[in-house]
Amino acid sequence: MFFYAKDGSPACKRGCLSFKDQYDLFRSLEPQVEVIGISQNTVSEHKEFKEELQLPFTLLSDPERNVAESFKVPVHLGAFPAKSSFVIGPDNPSTMSMIGYSGLGSMWPISCLL
Template identity: 40%
Template sequence: MLQPGTAAPDFELKNAQGETFRLADLRNRKNVVLYFYPKNDTRGCTAEACSFRDQFEIFQEQGAEVVGVSSDNSASHQKFSAKYQLPFTLLSDPGGRVAKMYGVPKTLGLIPGRATFVIDKSGEIKYAFNSQLKPLEHVQNALKILQQLPAASTEQ
């Protein structure tokens, strides 16, 4: 798994609306909380997504963009996002290509992993956390790290 101090690999993936999202588009503008999760609408993943949703304003106040990534398709992301009113971007990573770039480990070698990265606006990973069993810790830990970083520009 990529560690703090490493440059965050750039990537392009489709969001829930089928539009292309590029990590590089946020560089020099926003800090990014990039979180990888196993599957839409499962207990732990739903709790994690809803926790990010409930803290979303605080992430915005910290100048951060929250981005969730799983191998689910765009239609699944649309349903998941609508069902739980998720105000942040969900990306489809078919085959786990981007998860592999970030070294997100699989659980038991089979289940897609759960990992969170805080990336500063210069593109450097400042925090990396891997835990399948504690999805809510990802949200709180990411917030703590963001509060230590200079706030990113709020310009769009």
């Protein structure tokens, strides 16, 4: 699960495309890994963004930051969730977290999940 600031922003596009590029590898793991992106955008904005980038994973709308706050995701620039990723195991609410990823090149290596 990863949090990002805003559909359509260049940095968030790069981050989402990074997860898209790794999607098949995530899905090949056992147990199979789900990828979920979360931002404050509306459902209709997510639908358009997902179609534009042809994202194969779910985007969730968190306009009131309820989910972000439950994971203690900090606010960036006074309004947006800081880019953050969480690996949630089947028996553990959150087994790994990374606050402040910057898209391409700094996402956890997939090998840490193997």
